[in-house]
Amino acid sequence: MKKKIKRIVIIVLIILVGIGIFSGVSYYRNSKAKDTTPLETVLEKSSDLTTQKLVITDVFECSKGKVPILTKNNFLVRYQTTVTAGFDVNEAEIKETDNKITVTIPHCTIDEDSIKIKSDDIKIYDTGFAILNVNQDDLLEVVSEAESRAKKQANSSEYGLLDAADANAVNIVRGLFENVADGREVVVEFK
Incomplete structure (x- = not known):
């Protein structure tokens, strides 16, 4: 039993x-x-990848009109905008081997749409006297000039926006791929 x-x-x-x-x-x-996860989908979910932002605040003097006292108007223009830089992930190329993943990305560029200055972001301070005020066309020129100045500042090496964007792009892409690399080395390089 x-x-x-x-x-x-x-x-x-x-x-x-x-x-x-x-x-x-x-x-x-x-x-x-x-x-x-297929490696291609790691980046495809992003499309455009912003890797760096730069807030630009600037003041410049402007003069509109030609006839002193009657139409000539001097004023200061103060604006603020946030400029972004990044790259299009659709241009990235991925190569994998048993021990390494190589991701080739384009250098970062400035997003032209981020430079658009809204009316809330611009202040005009009158420094001169004119009998006739500044008209709408003059104000549009001021906004256009402010956007042009912002673009020039963003592209200047003084601020290092594109260099910082490239450095951050390498770190971000490496971080994305290290999560799915299964112990393989992740190398990020530029085209």
């Missing part, structure tokens, strides 16, 4: 161990399949 109970207990234990092993292997296979 004791031998029969021992055999039944051993058979039940063998069945439970088998079920446990089968469940563990199934779970491991399913979790491995779910965690596998």
Whole structure:
């Protein structure tokens, strides 16, 4: 009787161990399949990747009109805008080997749309006297001049916007790929 109970207990234990092993292997296979992400999709979800922002605040003197006292108006223009730089991830190229992932990206450029200055971002301070005020066309020229100045400042090496954007792009892309690299080395280089 004791031998029969021992055999039944051993058979039940063998069945439970088998079920446990089968469940563990199934779970491991399913979790491995779910965690596998094609490397191309890591970047495709982003489209344009902004890697650096620069807030520009500037004041410049402007003069509109030609006839002193009657139409000539001198004023100061103060504006603020945020300029962004980044790259189009659709231009990135990915090469993988067993021990390395190489991602080649374009150098960052300034997003021209980010330079648009809104009327809320511009203040005009009158420094001269004119009988006739500045008209709307003159104000549009002032906004255009402010955008041109912002673009020039963003492109200047003094602020280093594009250099910082490139450095951040390397760090961001490396970080994205290290999450799915499975221990492989991630190398980011420019075209």
